[in-house]
Amino acid sequence: MSLDAVLTRIDDDLPNAIERLLDLLRIPSISTDPTYKPQCSKAAEWLVDDLKSIGIAAETRETPGHPMVVGHVEGDGPHVLFYGHYDVQPVDPLELWDNDPFDPQIEETAKGQVIRGRGSSDDKGQLMTFVEACRAWKAEFGKMPCRITFFFEGEEESGSPSLVPFLEQNKDELKADIALICDTGLFESRVPAIITQLRGLLGEELTITAANKDLHSGMYGGVAMNPIRVLSGILANLHDENGRIQVPNFYDGVPELPADIAEQWRALDFDHSAFLGDVGLSEPAGEQDRSPIEMIWSRPTAEVNGIWGGYFGDGFKTVLPSKAHAKVSFRLVGQQDPHKIREDFRAWVQSQLPKDVEVEFSDHGASSAGHMSTAHPAFEAARSVLGAEWGHEAAFAGCGGSIPVAGYFETILGMDSMLVGWGKDDDQLHSPNEKYDVESFHKGIRSWARVLDAISTKA
Amino acid sequence: MSLDAVLTRIDDDLPNAIERLLDLLRIPSISTDPTYKPQCSKAAEWLVDDLKSIGIAAETRETPGHPMVVGHVEGDGPHVLFYGHYDVQPVDPLELWDNDPFDPQIEETAKGQVIRGRGSSDDKGQLMTFVEACRAWKAEFGKMPCRITFFFEGEEESGSPSLVPFLEQNKDELKADIALICDTGLFESRVPAIITQLRGLLGEELTITAANKDLHSGMYGGVAMNPIRVLSGILANLHDENGRIQVPNFYDGVPELPADIAEQWRALDFDHSAFLGDVGLSEPAGEQDRSPIEMIWSRPTAEVNGIWGGYFGDGFKTVLPSKAHAKVSFRLVGQQDPHKIREDFRAWVQSQLPKDVEVEFSDHGASSAGHMSTAHPAFEAARSVLGAEWGHEAAFAGCGGSIPVAGYFETILGMDSMLVGWGKDDDQLHSPNEKYDVESFHKGIRSWARVLDAISTKA
CATH class of the missing domain: 3.30.70.360 (Alpha-Beta Plaits)
Known part of the structure; x- marks a missing residue:
């Protein structure tokens, strides 16, 4: 079966994929600090070169801020746009880092190997899971599973000032059947979560x-x-x-939570004691007549x-x-x-x-809050295949955070977004000692191969 | 009459007295910032030299922090200790000053001439009113009106860490019949106030x-x-x-305010609308069943x-x-x-x-709060003569601030303190553009001459 060959190739190539990610992580592309403007451009160029190396027509596109990266590749089946961001948060307080945030390391920890460094999870590591899946697919079959537009932003951590004008000016080029956004995490660090509600x-x-x-x-x-x-x-x-x-x-x-979603969320059996215990707390502090999962996702x-x-x-x-x-x-x-x-x-x-x-x-x-329509067949396609990779059936989940790009894709491009990602609760996003589990990276790449396969054959 | 001759001499010498003060103000003796340690010593030396120039045996005395200045002069009548401080507050934010805080200037304003610069009021200007009174007295009579110990501190604005040990170690030398402290202001910028309560x-x-x-x-x-x-x-x-x-x-x-003090304070007819209006407020914000003067002095x-x-x-x-x-x-x-x-x-x-x-x-x-006993005859002596200088009878007043040195004089030296000073409400103490009215300086010098005369003859 063809997917198996791609998955094997991903397994075999993992050390090289990690090296490529480390290379990207070494570029200090802090978007909010003007001092790092050249490094932001350098990260964009790095991605263009990497996309080109797998046969994608890619280029940087200037904006008043940091450049966008846009790449296109033809393929059969539906047209997907993949979005990620190559900029990272500032690193201060620097003294709380155990190592140089831009000298990423593979570390052995009690919970397994991790890739430690600024941007390892948010969002360079996540972004590269998709690129690596495409690389393996191309290597196996000489082509992509479907038509893909790659769209990487360099201002996500500084308010995305150039995003709306860029989408407005490039509507026709960027509109696809569906957007895939990899900037979220697993539910409880283990259950693949397809986000359908954003606050x-x-x-x-x-x-x-x-x-x-x-x-x-x-x-x-x-x-x-x-x-x-x-x-x-x-x-x-x-x-x-x-x-x-x-x-x-x-x-x-x-709104009150619809009965079917409430039922699904109950089934997730959210362990709020563990979630709060990780940060030294025990008592849910929100509306006392609501469940903890509602407090973080739907209230x-x-x-x-x-x-x-x-x-x-x-x-x-x-x-x-x-x-x-x-x-x-x-x-x-x-x-x-x-x-x-x-x-x-x-x-x-x-x-x-x-x-x-x-x-x-x-x-x-x-x-405003975001609500993903799950009508596009990609949602069901993804949900049906992720369980095989993670050992837990995927869930349609909420997300307490705000990811405005999904709203812009809807209002400006008229395109639904599917948000799925492989981050874990202890990734230390925006904090010192940010990390991305090698498991997240590896299974994340394999997950995208599965999702692309499902979308191209079933959607 | 002998006092008149001293007062005339003070009037005639005012331009020179101002020049001396400006000279002292040019020394940036910021006690809290170690960078200015040499300047603190320089201010102390300046004072020693100035005291010596009027025949006072003065010297600096080292402490773990900035030096003390101690001077003694013999005389008939009671022994008074005069306290002031030569250190000043930091000047930031510097950009809010209209001029260099350590290049003091005489300015014409709508309310009269002012001496503008850091320390002009707090406390170099106030301290020098006493020294200038002594200078005029000495010039007129060749001696002082009474036995005087001069005691100047250089750490008042940084918590006086050396003060208590220094008092402990020099009890016998410093103990006098009464301490005179010049670090407070006129009531409503016009009424001479002898402070009897400190919070x-x-x-x-x-x-x-x-x-x-x-x-x-x-x-x-x-x-x-x-x-x-x-x-x-x-x-x-x-x-x-x-x-x-x-x-x-x-x-x-x-405590509830004693009836006699309450009566005196009512007679002061405190204009809280003007006091608050000066800073853009109108409504007394403290305990609503108390008068505004109680709010600032006794509550x-x-x-x-x-x-x-x-x-x-x-x-x-x-x-x-x-x-x-x-x-x-x-x-x-x-x-x-x-x-x-x-x-x-x-x-x-x-x-x-x-x-x-x-x-x-x-x-x-x-x-703890401070309570001055007014039993020492110096209190009544001062109160009886200040009205002639200021056109308002002097009042026994409260003070909202805390002047710990008075407490230390009481507990360590067993000596009462009389706090009286010539600052005005708009002197901008601790703030940019600090000033001292030439009127405060001139009448302050004359006031000390009157008080010394009263103490030496009546006390």
């Missing part, structure tokens, strides 16, 4: 101003309002004692992502500050309207201000 | 820890406890809706002086932080026991922590 994200920053300058707390303490006191009061009111968010109308458009949230005001250096300063600040984000689900929620949040904050105190807001973006 | 200060830092590392709010948001949420809740509970502090037993030892406070956690750079990061921090201080009055309050505060914080969440505290010092 949206609304970011707000607020600055509370009381006095018109910093005051001395000896002179003014007791009579002048402290903006940190006001801010704390507002943030303490964000949730009630049951974890419910108290911004008026916030739950408008939040909206409000989080303070940053707070600052007054003096926070070493020692002590008896300042009574003029201003206090917070960054607040909301994860959104269902039909929640981010723009309406922004308005309601701002009005709710205003309503809590005492006399003399003012607030300013700034907008840190908004995206 | 104590208790500093605490707390760190709330939830997860054992920073988390991604997409992956964990909704299920993992956010320490900023916990911290906000605790800080929001510090005050009830009437501004009363809710730490258990906090008000133990807080205890709780203030958050700093708060930080999560991400607070530019842009946005959807981090769900592991830790959140705050610096909290309490101003204490009466017999409030700082050590007991520290314990009660810590227990109260602990009692509000949800499961999985921990707190660590660190101690940023504690001092």
